[in-house]
Amino acid sequence: MQSGGRIKVGVLGATGTVGQRFIVLLSQHPWFVLHALGASPRSAGKKYKDAVNWKQTVRTPNGVGDMIVKECKASEFEDCKIVFSGLDADAAGDIESEFRSADLAVFSNAKNYRRDPHVPLIVPLVNPSHLSIIPQQQSLHSPPLKKGFIVTNANCSTTGYVIPLAALEKAFGPIELLLVTTMQAISGAGYPGISSLDIMDNVVPYISGEEEKIEWETLKILGGVTEGDDGIKSFDMHARHPLRVSASCNRVPVIDGHTECVSLRFAHRPPPSPQQVREALASYTPDAQTLGCPSAPRHAITVHEEPDRPQPRLDRYYQDGAGVSVGRVRQCQVLDIKFVVLANNVSIGAATSSIINAEYAVLKGVVGVEGEVEAAVANS
Numbered sequence: 001m002q003s004g005g006r007i008k009v010g011v012l013g014a015t016g017t018v019g020q021r022f023i024v025l026l027s028q029h030p031w032f033v034l035h036a037l038g039a040s041p042r043s044a045g046k047k048y049k050d051a052v053n054w055k056q057t058v059r060t061p062n063g064v065g066d067m068i069v070k071e072c073k074a075s076e077f078e079d080c081k082i083v084f085s086g087l088d089a090d091a092a093g094d095i096e097s098e099f100r101s102a103d104l105a106v107f108s109n110a111k112n113y114r115r116d117p118h119v120p121l122i123v124p125l126v127n128p129s130h131l132s133i134i135p136q137q138q139s140l141h142s143p144p145l146k147k148g149f150i151v152t153n154a155n156c157s158t159t160g161y162v163i164p165l166a167a168l169e170k171a172f173g174p175i176e177l178l179l180v181t182t183m184q185a186i187s188g189a190g191y192p193g194i195s196s197l198d199i200m201d202n203v204v205p206y207i208s209g210e211e212e213k214i215e216w217e218t219l220k221i222l223g224g225v226t227e228g229d230d231g232i233k234s235f236d237m238h239a240r241h242p243l244r245v246s247a248s249c250n251r252v253p254v255i256d257g258h259t260e261c262v263s264l265r266f267a268h269r270p271p272p273s274p275q276q277v278r279e280a281l282a283s284y285t286p287d288a289q290t291l292g293c294p295s296a297p298r299h300a301i302t303v304h305e306e307p308d309r310p311q312p313r314l315d316r317y318y319q320d321g322a323g324v325s326v327g328r329v330r331q332c333q334v335l336d337i338k339f340v341v342l343a344n345n346v347s348i349g350a351a352t353s354s355i356i357n358a359e360y361a362v363l364k365g366v367v368g369v370e371g372e373v374e375a376a377v378a379n380s
Protein backbone atom coordinates (compact mmCIF):
# COMPACT_ATOMS: atom_id res chain seq x y z
CA MET A 1 0.00 0.00 0.00
CA GLN A 2 1.15 3.64 -0.51
CA SER A 3 2.83 5.00 2.62
CA GLY A 4 2.03 8.71 2.05
CA GLY A 5 4.49 9.70 4.80
CA ARG A 6 2.93 7.34 7.31
CA ILE A 7 4.77 4.79 9.46
CA LYS A 8 5.26 1.43 7.75
CA VAL A 9 4.01 -1.50 9.80
CA GLY A 10 3.83 -5.26 9.32
CA VAL A 11 1.42 -7.90 10.62
CA LEU A 12 2.50 -11.45 11.48
CA GLY A 13 -0.29 -14.00 11.57
CA ALA A 14 -2.19 -11.67 9.22
CA THR A 15 -4.61 -14.37 8.07
CA GLY A 16 -5.85 -15.34 11.55
CA THR A 17 -8.71 -14.07 13.72
CA VAL A 18 -6.58 -11.39 15.40
CA GLY A 19 -4.62 -10.74 12.20
CA GLN A 20 -7.81 -9.90 10.29
CA ARG A 21 -8.79 -7.42 12.99
CA PHE A 22 -5.35 -5.83 12.67
CA ILE A 23 -5.88 -5.50 8.92
CA VAL A 24 -9.24 -3.75 9.37
CA LEU A 25 -7.95 -1.35 12.04
CA LEU A 26 -4.59 -0.57 10.41
CA SER A 27 -6.10 0.04 6.98
CA GLN A 28 -7.84 3.11 8.39
CA HIS A 29 -5.14 4.21 10.84
CA PRO A 30 -4.09 7.88 10.81
CA TRP A 31 -0.35 7.21 11.38
CA PHE A 32 0.35 3.62 10.33
CA VAL A 33 0.27 2.04 6.88
CA LEU A 34 0.24 -1.69 6.16
CA HIS A 35 3.50 -2.54 4.45
CA ALA A 36 4.08 -6.29 4.91
CA LEU A 37 1.90 -9.26 5.85
CA GLY A 38 3.16 -12.61 7.10
CA ALA A 39 1.61 -15.97 7.87
CA SER A 40 2.55 -19.66 7.82
CA PRO A 41 4.42 -21.38 5.00
CA ARG A 42 0.95 -22.60 3.86
CA SER A 43 0.01 -19.00 3.02
CA ALA A 44 3.37 -17.48 2.05
CA GLY A 45 3.68 -16.56 -1.63
CA LYS A 46 -0.11 -16.29 -2.13
CA LYS A 47 -2.12 -13.11 -2.58
CA TYR A 48 -3.69 -12.20 0.77
CA LYS A 49 -7.21 -12.68 -0.64
CA ASP A 50 -6.32 -16.25 -1.70
CA ALA A 51 -4.63 -17.15 1.59
CA VAL A 52 -7.17 -15.77 4.05
CA ASN A 53 -10.53 -17.17 5.12
CA TRP A 54 -11.96 -13.65 5.62
CA LYS A 55 -14.49 -13.58 8.50
CA GLN A 56 -14.93 -9.85 9.09
CA THR A 57 -18.27 -8.14 8.48
CA VAL A 58 -16.50 -5.46 6.39
CA ARG A 59 -14.81 -6.23 3.08
CA THR A 60 -11.08 -6.71 2.76
CA PRO A 61 -9.66 -3.16 2.65
CA ASN A 62 -8.66 -1.75 -0.74
CA GLY A 63 -5.18 -2.81 -1.81
CA VAL A 64 -4.75 -5.47 0.87
CA GLY A 65 -6.25 -8.41 -1.04
CA ASP A 66 -3.51 -8.26 -3.68
CA MET A 67 -0.61 -7.98 -1.22
CA ILE A 68 1.58 -11.08 -1.31
CA VAL A 69 1.77 -12.88 2.04
CA LYS A 70 5.39 -13.27 3.14
CA GLU A 71 7.15 -15.85 5.23
CA CYS A 72 7.60 -14.64 8.81
CA LYS A 73 11.29 -13.84 8.38
CA ALA A 74 12.74 -10.56 9.67
CA SER A 75 14.49 -9.90 6.34
CA GLU A 76 11.04 -9.64 4.68
CA PHE A 77 9.96 -6.95 7.21
CA GLU A 78 13.12 -4.86 7.52
CA ASP A 79 11.42 -1.70 6.18
CA CYS A 80 8.77 -1.82 8.92
CA LYS A 81 9.11 0.49 11.93
CA ILE A 82 6.64 -1.64 13.87
CA VAL A 83 5.58 -5.28 13.56
CA PHE A 84 2.32 -6.48 15.10
CA SER A 85 2.04 -10.18 15.90
CA GLY A 86 -1.14 -12.25 15.86
CA LEU A 87 0.85 -15.46 15.55
CA ASP A 88 -0.20 -18.82 16.83
CA ALA A 89 1.71 -19.40 20.08
CA ASP A 90 3.36 -22.54 18.65
CA ALA A 91 5.19 -20.33 16.13
CA ALA A 92 5.41 -17.00 17.94
CA GLY A 93 8.34 -17.76 20.27
CA ASP A 94 11.06 -18.28 17.66
CA ILE A 95 9.68 -15.83 15.11
CA GLU A 96 9.25 -12.91 17.50
CA SER A 97 12.71 -13.54 18.95
CA GLU A 98 14.24 -13.44 15.46
CA PHE A 99 12.44 -10.17 14.68
CA ARG A 100 13.65 -8.58 17.91
CA SER A 101 17.22 -9.70 17.22
CA ALA A 102 16.93 -8.03 13.80
CA ASP A 103 16.25 -4.76 15.69
CA LEU A 104 12.53 -4.65 14.90
CA ALA A 105 9.90 -3.40 17.37
CA VAL A 106 7.40 -6.22 17.98
CA PHE A 107 3.96 -5.76 19.62
CA SER A 108 2.65 -9.25 20.30
CA ASN A 109 -0.64 -10.87 21.26
CA ALA A 110 0.91 -14.27 21.85
CA LYS A 111 1.50 -15.64 25.32
CA ASN A 112 5.15 -16.71 24.80
CA TYR A 113 7.00 -13.71 26.32
CA ARG A 114 4.40 -12.45 28.80
CA ARG A 115 6.32 -13.95 31.75
CA ASP A 116 9.74 -12.79 30.58
CA PRO A 117 11.22 -10.61 33.37
CA HIS A 118 12.39 -7.99 30.84
CA VAL A 119 9.29 -7.93 28.61
CA PRO A 120 6.43 -5.64 29.61
CA LEU A 121 2.91 -7.10 29.68
CA ILE A 122 0.85 -4.07 28.82
CA VAL A 123 -2.87 -3.39 28.82
CA PRO A 124 -2.75 0.06 27.26
CA LEU A 125 -5.64 1.45 29.33
CA VAL A 126 -3.87 0.31 32.52
CA ASN A 127 -0.05 0.14 32.60
CA PRO A 128 1.68 1.63 29.54
CA SER A 129 4.28 3.07 31.96
CA HIS A 130 5.76 -0.47 32.03
CA LEU A 131 7.40 0.48 28.71
CA SER A 132 10.14 1.86 31.00
CA ILE A 133 11.65 -1.67 31.06
CA ILE A 134 12.44 -1.55 27.30
CA PRO A 135 15.94 0.03 27.54
CA GLN A 136 16.89 -2.77 29.95
CA GLN A 137 15.49 -5.42 27.59
CA GLN A 138 17.59 -3.93 24.80
CA SER A 139 20.80 -3.57 26.80
CA LEU A 140 20.65 -7.11 28.22
CA HIS A 141 20.10 -8.62 24.78
CA SER A 142 23.16 -10.24 23.23
CA PRO A 143 24.27 -8.28 21.29
CA PRO A 144 22.59 -5.16 22.73
CA LEU A 145 19.82 -3.71 20.58
CA LYS A 146 19.22 -0.14 19.48
CA LYS A 147 15.62 -0.38 18.27
CA GLY A 148 14.42 -3.96 18.68
CA PHE A 149 12.18 -5.10 21.51
CA ILE A 150 9.11 -7.17 22.34
CA VAL A 151 6.04 -5.73 24.06
CA THR A 152 3.23 -8.17 24.83
CA ASN A 153 -0.40 -7.54 25.53
CA ALA A 154 -2.41 -9.71 27.86
CA ASN A 155 -4.76 -12.64 27.57
CA CYS A 156 -8.12 -11.35 26.36
CA SER A 157 -9.96 -12.22 29.60
CA THR A 158 -7.24 -10.64 31.72
CA THR A 159 -7.40 -7.48 29.61
CA GLY A 160 -11.15 -7.07 29.99
CA TYR A 161 -11.30 -7.21 33.73
CA VAL A 162 -8.03 -5.46 34.70
CA ILE A 163 -9.31 -2.19 33.22
CA PRO A 164 -12.07 -1.75 35.86
CA LEU A 165 -9.71 -3.15 38.50
CA ALA A 166 -7.12 -0.47 37.67
CA ALA A 167 -9.81 2.21 37.91
CA LEU A 168 -10.85 0.92 41.34
CA GLU A 169 -7.30 0.64 42.68
CA LYS A 170 -6.64 4.20 41.51
CA ALA A 171 -9.71 5.48 43.36
CA PHE A 172 -9.83 3.28 46.47
CA GLY A 173 -6.38 1.70 46.94
CA PRO A 174 -5.26 -1.90 46.62
CA ILE A 175 -7.55 -4.86 46.05
CA GLU A 176 -6.62 -7.90 48.15
CA LEU A 177 -9.02 -10.64 47.04
CA LEU A 178 -10.51 -11.29 43.61
CA LEU A 179 -12.87 -13.92 42.22
CA VAL A 180 -13.58 -13.94 38.47
CA THR A 181 -15.78 -16.29 36.44
CA THR A 182 -15.54 -15.93 32.66
CA MET A 183 -17.96 -16.72 29.85
CA GLN A 184 -15.64 -16.62 26.84
CA ALA A 185 -16.59 -16.27 23.20
CA ILE A 186 -15.81 -18.89 20.57
CA SER A 187 -13.58 -16.49 18.58
CA GLY A 188 -11.15 -16.47 21.51
CA ALA A 189 -10.00 -19.89 20.36
CA GLY A 190 -9.04 -18.63 16.87
CA TYR A 191 -10.28 -20.14 13.62
CA PRO A 192 -11.77 -22.73 13.30
CA GLY A 193 -11.45 -23.11 17.06
CA ILE A 194 -13.86 -25.32 18.96
CA SER A 195 -16.10 -27.57 16.83
CA SER A 196 -19.77 -26.60 16.45
CA LEU A 197 -20.85 -29.98 17.86
CA ASP A 198 -18.97 -29.20 21.06
CA ILE A 199 -20.21 -25.63 21.61
CA MET A 200 -23.78 -25.44 20.21
CA ASP A 201 -26.39 -25.85 22.96
CA ASN A 202 -23.57 -26.15 25.45
CA VAL A 203 -21.11 -24.59 27.93
CA VAL A 204 -17.61 -26.03 28.23
CA PRO A 205 -16.24 -25.41 31.74
CA TYR A 206 -12.57 -25.64 30.77
CA ILE A 207 -10.14 -23.57 28.66
CA SER A 208 -6.64 -24.97 28.79
CA GLY A 209 -4.19 -22.75 30.70
CA GLU A 210 -6.61 -19.83 30.88
CA GLU A 211 -7.21 -19.69 34.64
CA GLU A 212 -3.48 -19.75 35.43
CA LYS A 213 -2.85 -16.97 32.88
CA ILE A 214 -5.51 -14.70 34.37
CA GLU A 215 -4.33 -15.32 37.93
CA TRP A 216 -0.68 -14.60 37.08
CA GLU A 217 -0.99 -11.83 34.47
CA THR A 218 -3.20 -9.73 36.76
CA LEU A 219 -0.34 -9.42 39.27
CA LYS A 220 2.23 -8.34 36.67
CA ILE A 221 -0.11 -5.77 35.11
CA LEU A 222 -1.44 -4.22 38.32
CA GLY A 223 1.97 -4.34 40.03
CA GLY A 224 4.61 -1.67 39.60
CA VAL A 225 8.13 -1.56 38.18
CA THR A 226 10.81 -1.24 40.88
CA GLU A 227 14.51 -0.54 40.59
CA GLY A 228 17.06 -2.34 42.76
CA ASP A 229 20.32 -0.91 44.19
CA ASP A 230 22.10 -2.42 41.18
CA GLY A 231 19.91 -0.31 38.84
CA ILE A 232 18.08 -3.39 37.52
CA LYS A 233 14.33 -2.92 37.07
CA SER A 234 11.81 -5.65 37.85
CA PHE A 235 8.06 -6.15 37.98
CA ASP A 236 6.88 -6.20 41.61
CA MET A 237 3.86 -8.50 41.03
CA HIS A 238 1.66 -6.40 43.34
CA ALA A 239 4.10 -7.40 46.13
CA ARG A 240 3.55 -4.39 48.38
CA HIS A 241 -0.12 -5.35 48.70
CA PRO A 242 -0.43 -9.10 48.09
CA LEU A 243 -3.40 -9.85 45.86
CA ARG A 244 -4.99 -13.30 45.66
CA VAL A 245 -6.89 -14.12 42.47
CA SER A 246 -9.10 -17.11 41.71
CA ALA A 247 -10.37 -17.52 38.11
CA SER A 248 -12.91 -19.98 36.65
CA CYS A 249 -13.13 -20.06 32.85
CA ASN A 250 -15.94 -21.26 30.60
CA ARG A 251 -16.45 -21.33 26.82
CA VAL A 252 -19.98 -20.28 25.81
CA PRO A 253 -21.82 -20.16 22.46
CA VAL A 254 -21.21 -16.45 21.78
CA ILE A 255 -19.21 -15.43 18.70
CA ASP A 256 -17.36 -12.34 19.99
CA GLY A 257 -17.15 -10.76 23.46
CA HIS A 258 -15.96 -12.20 26.76
CA THR A 259 -18.30 -11.64 29.74
CA GLU A 260 -16.81 -11.87 33.24
CA CYS A 261 -18.41 -11.85 36.71
CA VAL A 262 -16.07 -10.26 39.26
CA SER A 263 -16.23 -10.09 43.09
CA LEU A 264 -13.54 -8.30 45.06
CA ARG A 265 -12.42 -7.12 48.46
CA PHE A 266 -10.44 -3.92 49.00
CA ALA A 267 -7.54 -3.75 51.45
CA HIS A 268 -8.74 -0.49 53.01
CA ARG A 269 -11.76 -0.35 55.35
CA PRO A 270 -14.48 0.80 55.03
CA PRO A 271 -14.90 -0.18 51.37
CA PRO A 272 -16.59 2.16 48.85
CA SER A 273 -20.31 1.95 48.20
CA PRO A 274 -21.64 0.60 44.87
CA GLN A 275 -22.45 4.19 43.82
CA GLN A 276 -18.89 5.34 44.57
CA VAL A 277 -17.61 2.39 42.54
CA ARG A 278 -19.87 3.30 39.58
CA GLU A 279 -18.61 6.88 39.65
CA ALA A 280 -14.96 5.84 39.85
CA LEU A 281 -15.38 3.47 36.90
CA ALA A 282 -17.23 5.98 34.72
CA SER A 283 -14.69 8.74 35.32
CA TYR A 284 -11.58 6.61 34.76
CA THR A 285 -9.29 8.35 32.24
CA PRO A 286 -6.23 6.31 31.26
CA ASP A 287 -2.96 7.99 30.25
CA ALA A 288 -3.38 6.63 26.71
CA GLN A 289 -6.44 8.89 26.34
CA THR A 290 -4.80 11.94 27.89
CA LEU A 291 -1.70 11.51 25.76
CA GLY A 292 -3.81 11.39 22.59
CA CYS A 293 -3.42 7.82 21.31
CA PRO A 294 -5.77 7.85 18.29
CA SER A 295 -7.13 4.32 18.90
CA ALA A 296 -7.89 4.86 22.60
CA PRO A 297 -11.65 4.81 23.29
CA ARG A 298 -13.40 8.02 24.31
CA HIS A 299 -14.84 6.17 27.31
CA ALA A 300 -12.51 3.54 28.74
CA ILE A 301 -15.33 2.10 30.86
CA THR A 302 -19.02 2.44 30.05
CA VAL A 303 -21.13 1.88 33.15
CA HIS A 304 -24.63 0.49 32.50
CA GLU A 305 -27.50 1.25 34.87
CA GLU A 306 -29.91 -1.25 33.27
CA PRO A 307 -30.12 -4.44 35.38
CA ASP A 308 -29.58 -6.77 32.40
CA ARG A 309 -26.51 -5.18 30.76
CA PRO A 310 -23.85 -5.52 29.46
CA GLN A 311 -24.68 -8.23 26.93
CA PRO A 312 -22.27 -9.40 24.21
CA ARG A 313 -24.72 -9.07 21.33
CA LEU A 314 -25.70 -5.52 22.30
CA ASP A 315 -22.52 -4.04 23.69
CA ARG A 316 -19.43 -5.68 22.13
CA TYR A 317 -19.01 -3.25 19.21
CA TYR A 318 -19.57 0.00 21.14
CA GLN A 319 -16.64 2.32 20.26
CA ASP A 320 -15.51 -0.36 17.80
CA GLY A 321 -14.80 -2.67 20.73
CA ALA A 322 -12.04 -0.40 22.10
CA GLY A 323 -13.49 0.15 25.60
CA VAL A 324 -15.13 -2.17 28.14
CA SER A 325 -18.69 -2.23 29.50
CA VAL A 326 -19.47 -2.74 33.17
CA GLY A 327 -22.86 -3.34 34.76
CA ARG A 328 -24.65 -4.81 37.75
CA VAL A 329 -22.36 -3.01 40.23
CA ARG A 330 -23.63 -4.09 43.62
CA GLN A 331 -22.67 -5.13 47.12
CA CYS A 332 -21.14 -8.59 47.52
CA GLN A 333 -22.32 -10.43 50.65
CA VAL A 334 -19.01 -12.32 50.93
CA LEU A 335 -16.39 -9.83 49.65
CA ASP A 336 -17.10 -6.08 49.11
CA ILE A 337 -18.31 -5.36 45.58
CA LYS A 338 -19.36 -7.40 42.56
CA PHE A 339 -20.04 -6.50 38.92
CA VAL A 340 -20.12 -7.83 35.36
CA VAL A 341 -17.65 -6.75 32.67
CA LEU A 342 -17.83 -7.30 28.92
CA ALA A 343 -14.81 -6.88 26.62
CA ASN A 344 -14.48 -7.51 22.90
CA ASN A 345 -11.80 -10.21 22.95
CA VAL A 346 -10.58 -9.57 19.40
CA SER A 347 -10.51 -5.75 19.73
CA ILE A 348 -9.46 -4.40 23.15
CA GLY A 349 -8.67 -8.03 24.08
CA ALA A 350 -6.16 -8.29 21.24
CA ALA A 351 -5.53 -6.14 18.14
CA THR A 352 -6.74 -2.77 19.47
CA SER A 353 -4.58 -3.15 22.59
CA SER A 354 -1.47 -3.84 20.51
CA ILE A 355 -2.16 -0.83 18.33
CA ILE A 356 -2.69 1.53 21.30
CA ASN A 357 0.50 0.17 22.88
CA ALA A 358 2.37 1.03 19.67
CA GLU A 359 0.80 4.50 19.51
CA TYR A 360 1.82 5.15 23.11
CA ALA A 361 5.36 3.92 22.36
CA VAL A 362 5.56 6.27 19.36
CA LEU A 363 4.36 9.25 21.39
CA LYS A 364 6.85 8.45 24.17
CA GLY A 365 9.73 8.01 21.73
CA VAL A 366 10.19 4.31 22.54
CA VAL A 367 9.82 3.41 18.86
CA GLY A 368 12.67 5.09 16.95
CA VAL A 369 11.54 8.69 16.42
CA GLU A 370 12.64 9.99 13.07
CA GLY A 371 11.26 12.62 10.73
CA GLU A 372 8.82 10.15 9.21
CA VAL A 373 7.27 9.35 12.57
CA GLU A 374 7.02 12.97 13.63
CA ALA A 375 5.46 13.92 10.31
CA ALA A 376 2.86 11.17 10.56
CA VAL A 377 1.90 12.23 14.08
CA ALA A 378 1.84 15.90 13.13
CA ASN A 379 -0.29 15.26 10.03
CA SER A 380 -2.88 13.09 11.81
Ligand SMILES: NC(=O)C1=CN([C@@H]2O[C@H](COP(=O)(O)OP(=O)(O)OC[C@H]3O[C@@H](n4cnc5c(N)ncnc54)[C@H](OP(=O)(O)O)[C@@H]3O)[C@@H](O)[C@H]2O)C=CC1
Nearest residue numbers: 013015016017018039040043086088089091110188190191
Ligand atom coordinates in the same frame (compact mmCIF):
# COMPACT_ATOMS: atom_id res chain seq x y z
N1 LIG B 1 -8.65 -14.73 19.29
C1 LIG B 1 -8.54 -13.99 20.37
O1 LIG B 1 -9.55 -13.45 20.90
C2 LIG B 1 -7.22 -13.75 21.02
C3 LIG B 1 -6.03 -14.35 20.59
N2 LIG B 1 -4.85 -14.11 21.21
C4 LIG B 1 -3.59 -14.70 20.74
O2 LIG B 1 -3.27 -14.12 19.47
C5 LIG B 1 -2.65 -15.08 18.63
C6 LIG B 1 -3.47 -15.27 17.37
O3 LIG B 1 -4.74 -15.79 17.72
P1 LIG B 1 -5.87 -16.06 16.63
O4 LIG B 1 -5.83 -15.00 15.60
O5 LIG B 1 -7.07 -16.32 17.41
O6 LIG B 1 -5.31 -17.43 15.96
P2 LIG B 1 -5.64 -18.04 14.53
O7 LIG B 1 -5.44 -19.51 14.67
O8 LIG B 1 -6.93 -17.55 14.01
O9 LIG B 1 -4.46 -17.44 13.58
C7 LIG B 1 -3.12 -17.87 13.72
C8 LIG B 1 -2.21 -17.16 12.74
O10 LIG B 1 -0.87 -17.67 12.90
C9 LIG B 1 -0.36 -18.10 11.63
N3 LIG B 1 0.54 -19.23 11.79
C10 LIG B 1 0.26 -20.47 12.25
N4 LIG B 1 1.36 -21.25 12.23
C11 LIG B 1 2.37 -20.47 11.75
C12 LIG B 1 3.75 -20.70 11.47
N5 LIG B 1 4.32 -21.89 11.70
N6 LIG B 1 4.48 -19.70 10.97
C13 LIG B 1 3.92 -18.48 10.73
N7 LIG B 1 2.61 -18.20 10.95
C14 LIG B 1 1.85 -19.18 11.47
C15 LIG B 1 -1.59 -18.48 10.83
O11 LIG B 1 -1.28 -18.47 9.43
P3 LIG B 1 -2.03 -19.45 8.36
O12 LIG B 1 -3.37 -18.85 8.08
O13 LIG B 1 -1.13 -19.38 7.19
O14 LIG B 1 -2.10 -20.79 9.01
C16 LIG B 1 -2.56 -17.38 11.26
O15 LIG B 1 -2.28 -16.22 10.52
C17 LIG B 1 -2.51 -16.36 19.45
O16 LIG B 1 -1.24 -16.42 20.04
C18 LIG B 1 -3.62 -16.21 20.49
O17 LIG B 1 -3.34 -16.96 21.62
C19 LIG B 1 -4.80 -13.21 22.24
C20 LIG B 1 -5.90 -12.59 22.70
C21 LIG B 1 -7.20 -12.83 22.13
Ligand SMILES: N[C@@H](CC(=O)OP(=O)(O)O)C(=O)O
Nearest residue numbers: 109110111155156184188189
Ligand atom coordinates in the same frame (compact mmCIF):
# COMPACT_ATOMS: atom_id res chain seq x y z
N1 LIG C 1 -7.40 -18.28 25.38
C1 LIG C 1 -8.21 -17.13 24.99
C2 LIG C 1 -7.59 -16.43 23.84
C3 LIG C 1 -6.11 -16.56 23.78
O1 LIG C 1 -5.60 -16.93 22.76
O2 LIG C 1 -5.43 -16.28 24.87
P1 LIG C 1 -3.84 -16.28 25.04
O3 LIG C 1 -3.27 -15.25 24.07
O4 LIG C 1 -3.63 -15.89 26.44
O5 LIG C 1 -3.31 -17.65 24.73
C4 LIG C 1 -9.60 -17.63 24.69
O6 LIG C 1 -9.67 -18.78 24.41
O7 LIG C 1 -10.57 -16.92 24.72
